[in-house]
Amino acid sequence: MSTTDELQTADEIGSQLVRLVRLLERVQAQYQAEHPDAVDRATYLLLVHLAKDGARRAGALAEAVHSDPSTVSRQVAHLVQLGLVERVADPADGRATLLVATDEGRRVFDENRQLRNRGIASLMSEWPDDDRRTFARLLTRFTDSFESHKARTALPKS
Amino acid sequence: MSTTDELQTADEIGSQLVRLVRLLERVQAQYQAEHPDAVDRATYLLLVHLAKDGARRAGALAEAVHSDPSTVSRQVAHLVQLGLVERVADPADGRATLLVATDEGRRVFDENRQLRNRGIASLMSEWPDDDRRTFARLLTRFTDSFESHKARTALPKS
DNA sequence: TGTTCTTGCGTGCGTCACGCAAGCAGGGTC
DNA sequence: GACCCTGCTTGCGTGACGCACGCAAGAACA
Numbered sequence: 197m198s199t200t201d202e203l204q205t206a207d208e209i210g211s212q213l214v215r216l217v218r219l220l221e222r223v224q225a226q227y228q229a230e231h232p233d234a235v236d237r238a239t240y241l242l243l244v245h246l247a248k249d250g251a252r253r254a255g256a257l258a259e260a261v262h263s264d265p266s267t268v269s270r271q272v273a274h275l276v277q278l279g280l281v282e283r284v285a286d287p288a289d290g291r292a293t294l295l296v297a298t299d300e301g302r303r304v305f306d307e308n309r310q311l312r313n314r315g316i317a318s319l320m321s322e323w324p325d326d327d328r329r330t331f332a333r334l335l336t337r338f339t340d341s342f343e344s345h346k347a348r349t350a351l352p353k354s
Numbered sequence: 355m356s357t358t359d360e361l362q363t364a365d366e367i368g369s370q371l372v373r374l375v376r377l378l379e380r381v382q383a384q385y386q387a388e389h390p391d392a393v394d395r396a397t398y399l400l401l402v403h404l405a406k407d408g409a410r411r412a413g414a415l416a417e418a419v420h421s422d423p424s425t426v427s428r429q430v431a432h433l434v435q436l437g438l439v440e441r442v443a444d445p446a447d448g449r450a451t452l453l454v455a456t457d458e459g460r461r462v463f464d465e466n467r468q469l470r471n472r473g474i475a476s477l478m479s480e481w482p483d484d485d486r487r488t489f490a491r492l493l494t495r496f497t498d499s500f501e502s503h504k505a506r507t508a509l510p511k512s
Numbered sequence: 513t514g515t516t517c518t519t520g521c522g523t524g525c526g527t528c529a530c531g532c533a534a535g536c537a538g539g540g541t542c
Numbered sequence: 543g544a545c546c547c548t549g550c551t552t553g554c555g556t557g558a559c560g561c562a563c564g565c566a567a568g569a570a571c572a
Contacts, residue, residue: 425530
């Protein structure tokens with residue numbers, strides 16, 4: 197089981213995670229409000245997958261984001277309409293279409309990632325270097341632990 | 355500006371945050387799928403506010419979660435229907451109704467928080483005590499930095 | 513080669529949560 | 543007591559989603 201100290205630390209981590217997620221949601225909502233034509237987050241995530249991992253078929257993409265194929269189909273249509281993703285015929289299977297990020301799509305992706313990185317670096321600009329690196333390391337470890345633990349248990353929402 | 359090392363660390367933190375948020379979303383979605391009658395996250399957040407900070411009026415609640423009063427009104431109606439929140443007449447103003455968490459509402463809140471804490475403690479059970487405490491400290495600091503930085507800049511979505 | 517089954521994708525339909533605008537009840541002011 | 547203001551609720555339209563279905567293309571088989 198867990199000691200009271202472990203539970204107390206867990207309470208702090210949980211509270212801060214809720215706070216952080218809430219903050220991220222609000223930043224996201226604010227961004228969407230300022231850029232009404234921007235694709236929503238779920239759609240953008242498809243572009244991220246394509247830009248990072250290369251061409252994929254729609255079904256594989258739906259699987260990757262754990263979403264319904266119909267939903268992905270509509271989201272991809274939106275990305276194609278914006279010129280961020282292209283459909284190319286799958287040479288191996290005529291009924292499938294490969295989805296591939298266009299140059300513009302990769303540009304948008306890189307630009308957003310750089311903006312994000314600069315933002316994070318900016319908000320941590322007053323941190324000691326040690327703390328910064330330690331936080332990155334522990335955050336990675338926490339996410340790893342979370343992922344490997346997720347298969348076994350589910351956490352409540354808050 | 356930022357050094358390349360700072361940007362590199364920021365990139366790791368950003369990537370891990372995206373991964374972590376995605377994981378949390380999936381856990382949340384799974385929870386909702388398993389408990390179709392559960393209130394959604396935004397609605398539950400209202401209960402959290404009421405349980406933690408005491409009675410409030412609907413308008414103040416809407417302000418607190420940065421949501422439209424009409425949305426909050428419907429969410430509160432749902433919570434009332436479930437018996438988790440009660441409407442009591444505001445002694446100071448007849449048109450306002452104070453919202454207060456019922457005993458059952460507080461019980462549900464406490465139960466969920468304990469479940470969450472136990473889950474977090476469980477997934478970190480193999481962590482050294484030092485790392486656990488350090489992570490809690492740095493996460494809190496990161497969220498603080500984020501919050502104080504948010505007023506000035508906005509981050510892109512991914 | 514022609515028939516049938518399977519696979520991959522797109523589309524109509526209903527659902528749900530949300531914001532905006534209008535409506536309604538209660539207060540305050542003169 | 544007439545007026546306006548305030549706090550909340552209720553239509554209404556919108557957007558994203560999942561489910562069920564339809565269509566096209568390959569695969570299997572006689």
